[in-house]
Amino acid sequence: MEKNNTSSANLTRPKWIKTLRTLVQGGFALFCLYAGYRYYLFYLWATDQSSTYVPRPPSVEAFLPIGALVGLKRLILSGNYDMIHPAGLTIFLAALCIGLLLRKGFCGWICPVGFASNLVEKTAKKLKILWKVPIWLDLTLLSLKYQLLFLFLVLIAWKMTLKDLEFFHNSPYNLAVDAKMLLFFLSPSRLSIGIMLFLIAISFVIRNFWCRYLCPYGALLGLLALASPFQVKRDQKTCIDCKKCEKTCPASITLTSKKTIRTGECIGCMECVSVCPVDDCLTLALPGKKKNSILLLPAAVLTTFLLFYAVAFITGHWYSVVPPEAMKEIYSIIAEIPHP
Ligand code: SF4
Ligand code: SF4
Ligand code: SF4
Numbered sequence: 147m148e149k150n151n152t153s154s155a156n157l158t159r160p161k162w163i164k165t166l167r168t169l170v171q172g173g174f175a176l177f178c179l180y181a182g183y184r185y186y187l188f189y190l191w192a193t194d195q196s197s198t199y200v201p202r203p204p205s206v207e208a209f210l211p212i213g214a215l216v217g218l219k220r221l222i223l224s225g226n227y228d229m230i231h232p233a234g235l236t237i238f239l240a241a242l243c244i245g246l247l248l249r250k251g252f253c254g255w256i257c258p259v260g261f262a263s264n265l266v267e268k269t270a271k272k273l274k275i276l277w278k279v280p281i282w283l284d285l286t287l288l289s290l291k292y293q294l295l296f297l298f299l300v301l302i303a304w305k306m307t308l309k310d311l312e313f314f315h316n317s318p319y320n321l322a323v324d325a326k327m328l329l330f331f332l333s334p335s336r337l338s339i340g341i342m343l344f345l346i347a348i349s350f351v352i353r354n355f356w357c358r359y360l361c362p363y364g365a366l367l368g369l370l371a372l373a374s375p376f377q378v379k380r381d382q383k384t385c386i387d388c389k390k391c392e393k394t395c396p397a398s399i400t401l402t403s404k405k406t407i408r409t410g411e412c413i414g415c416m417e418c419v420s421v422c423p424v425d426d427c428l429t430l431a432l433p434g435k436k437k438n439s440i441l442l443l444p445a446a447v448l449t450t451f452l453l454f455y456a457v458a459f460i461t462g463h464w465y466s467v468v469p470p471e472a473m474k475e476i477y478s479i480i481a482e483i484p485h486p
Pocket of ligand 1: 252253254257258259260261356357358361362363364365
């Protein structure tokens, strides 16, 4: 039975946080679809399949995280910002900053793949086909994304010299990499189709399969999030062990076994705090202040993200310096461009 100090909806932990998250994530996802469509129109123009010029939307570079990692190391070693894909590097830096300060808020509030994953999960829940992965398998699978991250970090962050980075940066492949990505989806190989169908199908059975077990981007953000000052805290004395928090947690965190949620899996969605029926049992804590409005975290995530965009836009670090005509030339030989 619930104790008397059950809460009513308030602004410290509004009940509509889940709806707000869906709207914010959905907004970003729609924007990405729109940007993808605009890029497709640009591609048609650049490959002489259309006479209508449509400007290339820089935001598609968000889907080039490996190039952004190369760009980050090049920035650190040479001081030069990636001006071929500046938006990609800006979005990557924003995600890293959010990870360090605001948990995996990028995953919880911005990433459209995370949104798609949440939608699949909701459908699977309704269909009652979600499978509870045994702990031994969960832990084994969890290591996969860290292994992938380790591989990328070794190959790029550790092994690539400045000469290698410059070679990659100026290669035709780097200039055409967004078009290569588009072609990957427009005319996928049988193997790619098989892998994508497998990932979609398994996500209906295993909650957030891609995000939880395979995404190296999320793994990196999770490691950074270990240093985040924002933490969900649980008051063991008032907890009534109703497990509502665990049932709602999209990251499958066993909240009732912890006093402080420090894990790199927490995406900062704040749904656990919102559903807890006991006042101040679960709180969003900061050093020196145990109880904060749960709206603070998403507000900070969105502000940080928009701030990076605004600074990049104002200082000329958003649009690529490569003229559309030069891209047109590169795209005309795209089939012959090998991976460097
Ligand atoms: S884990 Fe990867 S795909 Fe999933 S929400 Fe985070 S960044 Fe996006
Ligand atoms: S612990 Fe809470 S804030 Fe973190 S992912 Fe789970 S429900 Fe969201
Ligand atoms: S912390 Fe979780 S288990 Fe405890 S009262 Fe809140 S929702 Fe229930």
